[in-house]
């Protein structure tokens with residue numbers, strides 16, 4: 039658990055740390071059976087019940103053990119809530135069982151040692167059933183939550199998990215599964231990639247955000263001989279590391295951290311159920327006291343008033359409420375997992391139903407990000423086209439950008455041998471810089487050249503970009519020597535995706551780092567009206583903020599290093615599964631199949647999930663609107679009195695309804 043202060047834990051979370059709920063439940067059940075057999079329920083002698091001389095002493099003993107042993111999670115949960123000044127579910131349960139218990143002890147004393155008093159009915163039967171049912175409920179709940187964690191884990195395992203290993207003699211790079219990374223291996227880590235294992239920097243400089251690992255959200259500069267931590271995310275530079283440790287920092291540990299962070303997030307609806315529980319607590323307490331005082335006036339004795347009060351507290355005890363939200367969340371998470379949605383932050387489910395704008399990235403999100411080179415030009419007679427490809431390829435070899443992959447494909451086809459580039463750094467939203475043969479090399483965009491007042495052929499650019507190409511310029515020592523143009527394919531489902539968004543009244547907006555002309559072609563083809571091109575990563579983030587300032591709930595859909603800040607900033611950030619690690623780390627939801635259409639499934643799941651949660655809150659707590667007044671004896675004048683026994687049945691019934699209702703959750707296709 040990272041950075042969680044004890045004080046901050048709610049009573050519920052506290053329960054999770056109370057150890058083995060299953061064992062507590064089973065032992066309590068064993069204790070409860072004799073109590074149920076030996077003590078009359080509400081004074082009614084049921085056929086299976088037996089009493090013998092002194093059996094009430096046994097009931098007192100067992101009841102006391104049960105109260106302190108089985109009731110402990112609730113009692114200490116309540117203590118936690120009261121310490122935090124937010125009495126809620128645990129306090130209510132604790133109050134219910136404490137009143138039942140102490141009242142029963144009072145009944146026992148009165149019946150045994152105060153001979154001239156009328157018989158006082160005890161509540162041991164109710165105490166026993168209450169504790170057992172409550173432990174069962176919480177045990178199921180904990181299981182549901184950890185099952186959801188397992189489903190997440192399976193999903194997360196589907197995400198890319200490879201490392202780039204460098205052969206120490208041939209210096210060739212190769213992708214290997216993370217599980218095969220060994221101590222002493224030389225690994226290449228590109229900009230925006232996750233550091234695969236603990237290691238020491240052997241070449242290159244970069245800055246690394248170690249927040250995931252250390253909790254400190256600050257980029258740390260790294261150079262040769264510095265240590266890097268597995269699981270942290272590499273910044274703008276490409277580095278070579280030698281592995282010093284795997285295991286703890288290995289892939290599985292990272293997956294567990296991902297799942298852990300998903301579980302730790304408190305959903306907004308979950309806190310709604312806490313709010314309901316808090317309300318219920320105050321209502322039950324005041325109605326209970328009110329009933330006590332009123333009945334004291336009416337009957338002028340103490341037994342009936344006390345009974346009424348205990349009944350109110352017992353009936354308000356919200357064990358279905360405790361299941362209402364977690365069961366839906368668990369079902370929703372596993373349903374999402376089956377449909378290729380890895381939900382890291384459950385708050386996203388809540389925010390998603392209000393989304394009115396979806397900002398989306400172009401390359402890799404609406405397009406395949408599968409570039410192929412359409413033109414290579416040289417502007418200087420000293421360099422052939424192949425030289426341009428060679429020099430660019432040397433730099434691109436150390437980049438994970440989709441454009442890099444396109445260029446390297448061409449390098450492979452042409453079978454050119456690449457020189458070695460060092461100190462390769464990504465220039466976000468612009469390209470790359472590095473050194474080859476002590477010469478300063480850059481790969482940049484046209485808009486960068488324009489800003490820098492660098493000379494280039496504007497007409498030629500317009501022509502290439504107008505055909506839908508992304509154009510990269512190669513510079514040596516600040517002089518443009520050539521260009522490489524690349525075309526991409528639009529994803530098969532992209533137009534359908536946009537159409538369905540419009541049908542739902544959600545505005546699609548495209549944000550891209552690519553040039554205006556290439557952006558326009560894609561926007562026109564998929565049916566997007568509003569788009570912004572030539573955006574730097576921080577400008578994308580500003581666009582998110584701008585829409586948010588207009589009171590819009592913003593969803594961001596992206597895949598690249600340049601999308602990470604906006605994914606984190608948006609109300610709901612959705613990353614393409616095939617995207618970079620940094621985008622995945624910044625998002626709330628990951629589309630494992632990388633199909634933008636899955637965003638719609640997420641929207642539908644989110645809508646259905648929140649609806650089910652609200653329904654369940656009604657089934658789990660709303661029934662109290664009727665039950666509490668009845669328990670208080672409001673209809674006693676016409677002979678309707680709710681006994682705690684009937685109350686217990688009602689409560690169990692509401693748990694069944696809540697569980698069943700959660701199972702009915704669906705994704706609309």
Ligand SMILES: Nc1ncnc2c1ncn2[C@@H]1O[C@H](COP(=O)(O)OP(=O)(O)OP(=O)(O)O)[C@@H](O)[C@H]1O
Pocket residue numbers: 399400401402434437439441442466467468469470481482483508509510549550551552553573574575598600
């Ligand atoms: N590794 C690279 N090689 C060549 N050009 C690059 C590289 N990285 C960035 N660029 C240039 O910078 C531009 C912006 O890059 P950025 O990653 O911000 O957006 P993008 O991937 O093109 O588009 P989108 O924002 O839609 O994903 C690219 O269009 C390209 O011209």
Ligand SMILES: [Cu+]
Pocket residue numbers: 172354355356357358689
């Ligand atoms: Cu209950």
Ligand SMILES: [Mg+2]
Pocket residue numbers: 399400401402403596597598601
């Ligand atoms: Mg992209």
